[in-house]
Amino acid sequence: MPMIPFMERFPELGARETRSVTVTQRQDLPDGEYGFLEFYCDEPGCDCRRVMIDVLRPETGWRKIWATISYGWESLDFYRKWSGTASDPIEMKGPYLDPLNPQTQYSSALLNLFRFLLESPDYTERLKRHYRMFRETVEEGRHLQHSLKSNCIDDRRKRLGAPKRRRRHSH
Numbered sequence: 001m002p003m004i005p006f007m008e009r010f011p012e013l014g015a016r017e018t019r020s021v022t023v024t025q026r027q028d029l030p031d032g033e034y035g036f037l038e039f040y041c042d043e044p045g046c047d048c049r050r051v052m053i054d055v056l057r058p059e060t061g062w063r064k065i066w067a068t069i070s071y072g073w074e075s076l077d078f079y080r081k082w083s084g085t086a087s088d089p090i091e092m093k094g095p096y097l098d099p100l101n102p103q104t105q106y107s108s109a110l111l112n113l114f115r116f117l118l119e120s121p122d123y124t125e126r127l128k129r130h131y132r133m134f135r136e137t138v139e140e141g142r143h144l145q146h147s148l149k150s151n152c153i154d155d156r157r158k159r160l161g162a163p164k165r166r167r168r169h170s171h
């Protein structure tokens with residue numbers, strides 16, 4: 001499942017509409033600015049309706065991902081129907097810390113911060129709008145893509161399988 005930064009396709013709008021939060025005097029996070037960069041799925045024909053968030057800071061830029069959050073805005077029913085029975089709809093909806101992508105000791109605090117942002121309906125609407133805009137660029141460019149037909153959730157399940165197996169072996 002290729003996840004592409006929204007800002008890569010919409011640099012100006014992305015710069016303007018990427019949420020960031022400035023934190024001061026919290027026990028659980030260093031002071032300063034945290035940006036919530038959006039990634040969307042680049043798989044033609046896919047309808048996964050989710051966003052992946054990389055939390056970055058101006059000081060560390062792309063060199064350090066402070067947390068990776070996955071979130072879907074549709075109902076649990078949507079993810080249940082969309083994925084069939086194999087995936088856990090609660091996990092697909094999230095928000096949750098993506099176990100296959102970079103995390104830090106601050107990840108849970110940043111997940112809480114993201115949950116706080118989601119309490120604003122404006123933010124959820126913005127994510128949906130960005131998803132639709134991004135998906136339009138994917139479907140418009142579809143004829144340019146070579147025939148890569150793998151389903152992104154299948155892909156994800158395969159990726160999720162590996163660490164679990166490893167964990168089981170280590171016990």
Ligand SMILES: [Zn+2]
Pocket residue numbers: 001041042043046047048049152153
């Ligand atoms: Zn997808």
